[in-house]
Amino acid sequence: MNTARCGIEDKVFTPHRDREQQFKSKKSYRWKLTEKDLPVLGVAKIRQQIQQSFNDWAKHSTLTFHEASEHDEADINLTFVDRYHKEGYRFDGPNGVLAYTVEPFSESIVFESTEEWTDKYNGVGYHLRLIATHQIGHVLGLDHSNDKSSVMFPYYRSIKSEEILSKTDRARIQALYGKPGLTAMHTTTSAIRTTESEKATTITTSTDKSSNELIKSRKENGRFINSFNPKFKLPNLGHALSWKTSAPDNTRLPFTKTELDKILPVTQHKKPKELYRTTPGLRFIWIGHASCFIQMNNFRFLVDPVFSERCGMTSLVGPKRFRPPALTINDLPDDLDAILISHNHFDHLDYLSVKRLNERYGERLTWFCGRGTRQWFLFNRVKNVVELDWWEEYHFSKKKVNIAFCPAQHWSHRTAFDMNKALWGSYAVWDATHKFYFAGDTGYTHNISIFRQIGNKYGPFDLSAIPIGAYEPRWMMQAQHVSPDEAVQIHIDVQSKKSIGIHWGTWALANEYFMEPPKKLAHAIENNGLDPSSFIVVKHGEIIDLP
Structure with a gap:
């Protein structure tokens, strides 16, 4: 029997109340991948798989997730480490503990880098998107499920369906954060000025303060630069x-x-x-x-x-x-x-x-x-x-x-x-x-x-x-x-x-x-x-x- 599993114990979560309230008061979260000790899958594919995992939860809730830029702080940090890192007792070598979250509503997800990670559903290795989706569920406050169709089932098994989240998973996340489409729209202020043409009006819209700053164009020495990427x-x-x-x-x-x-x-x-x-x-x-x-x-x-x-x-x-x-x-x-x-x-x-x-x-x-x-x-x-x-x-x-x-x-x-x-x-x-x-x-x-x-x-x-x-x-x-x-x-x-x-x-x-x-x-x-x-x-x- 395959014993590959999550490093979180199979018990009901008892999260720290202040941390839970702080986390659930937000609807938009920024995440960041530490590009160190990454497995052979490669940074581009790892980032794509993780983005898909956040999308799995976002499309069935009121939550939104955005990858933080290199110089920004993140709400959720994801790292790969080998079994001998400072909390190494959590990992036990190949085909054992695959990943863990430090605690419910935690800002940290840790994956074992020496496992065989994959982005394919071919039965070889461990599909990163499935494991990341599971760990993100923990970060959002979900404990393990006994339902084998649930992405929160503690032991690894391949889910080939396009819909990674089961009905149970969707119901649980919506109980915590609400159903998609029910959140209030963010409003912005607008400054309106008429152009030379009477056919149209130009509207300059301010940035929603809950999102990353929208960087305007900028010149250096009279020439435009890619101001968002130094x-x-x-x-x-x-x-x-x-x-x-x-x-x-x-x-x-x-x-x-x-x-x-x-x-x-x-x-x-x-x-x-x-x-x-x-x-x-x-x-x-x-x-x-x-x-x-x-x-x-x-x-x-x-x-x-x-x-x-x-x-x-x-x-x-x-x-x-x-x-x-x-x-x-x-x-x-x-x-x-x-x-x-x-x-x-x-x-x-x-x-x-x-x-x-x-x-x-x-x-x-x-x-x-x-x-x-x-x-x-x-x-x-x-x-x-x-x-x-x-x-x-x-x-x-x-x-x-x-x-x-x-x-x-x-x-x-x-x-x-x-x-x-x-x-x-x-x-x-x-x-x-x-x-x-x-x-x-x-x-x-x-x-x-x-x-x-x-x-x-x-x-x-x-x-x-x-x-x-x-x-x-x-x-x-x-x-x-x-x-x-x-x-x-x-x-x-x-x-x-x-x-x-x-x-x-x-x-x-x-x-x-x-x-x-x-x-x-x-x-x-x-x-x-x-x-x-x-x-x-x-x-x-x-x-x-x-x-």
Whole structure:
């Protein structure tokens, strides 16, 4: 018989009353993983498993959990130690005590690092998410259960169900903290100012004091920085250029259009009426790379539209498409409302595409961009432009839609003299019934908190567009482009119900095999125990409708 079990004794909890009242008076908790003596599973997978464990309890109660940043204090601390640590009597070697909580409502969870931890349900090793969910239950005040279907059963056994918490577990946590959806909404104060355009109003919202501070953009020496991450650093330019000129090409792009059409087919829509959704809901079409068409009820908009053959300073310079755009400017509907630009890199902001869109729509279109980019539009005779700072919101009164510019970890550059003179970011878009998130271009390093903050402030999102490509080699791309594994963590952090992978399959901007991103995404979804349909890739031009 397998004796692997929890280190807490099988008895009814008698928690310290002051500690219990202090813990239960809060509804939002911050947690932190000590990145020392970690098992071979690795820090990224460990962090993902722990986040899933907190999510298991959050979705069935009024509680919320957020990972604390490196420099913040946490309410709940998680560590891995070997059997000989100072309270080593709790551990007894492999296949014995797996983890323990010091006491009910404690701030500490301890795991034995020498156990064989896994993130897979294959019968090999101990599934970290199950053990962490059990220990978090203790932290929240639950003692052991005799019900073998309960996650609080003291002995280890695999639960393969998507629903880790049993009915008993859900009832017990709700008895302590209430059912989800019953908590009062946090209110914020707003300062309203009218913009030059009479079509809309900009709303700047204050930070909810119960959450982590929302860090605004900041300049150093006249240039924007990733102010939420003091450790952000781009790779050395000389090393990057050396690699670019000497590294072998691993993209393995087919040489013929026929072969590409088989592997990456493009569905093109020549009739604008095909793009219209006639019933309420969300419609998404991937045009290619980061360019997307979205209809949210009666609000139609594009994100980062690039229709040119190349992405560079001119039509003759820069990487050439290996897949054509699924839509052309002439294919777009006449009543397009807005265009959202995440940042000014050439694969996201293209002069010829902007020029032709402006020729067709003029001031009927409202353009959105980050601070420092509006002047570029005005110089190119685009007039109806709204410039936003991180966490700044804009109410599009004509369609009763809200647009918020959110942080991303990236940089900006179009000429030799404008490095980081313009702000980069992502977007949250919502109306009375739906929410959409566009992640733009971003890295995810040093456990930055911005995506959790976006999810807490604007989520959960019905649909998100998250980059999954242009990530190799990691030493060069990690700070600026997420891998599929990191994309899944963004999906989790922003609380996205469904996400679509973008920023791949159009230009060869990095050095991974051109069809690797969707494969790695599928592995990341499986490793996180998520529904495969919750984060997908689609064909160029494929129409995705959500109710």
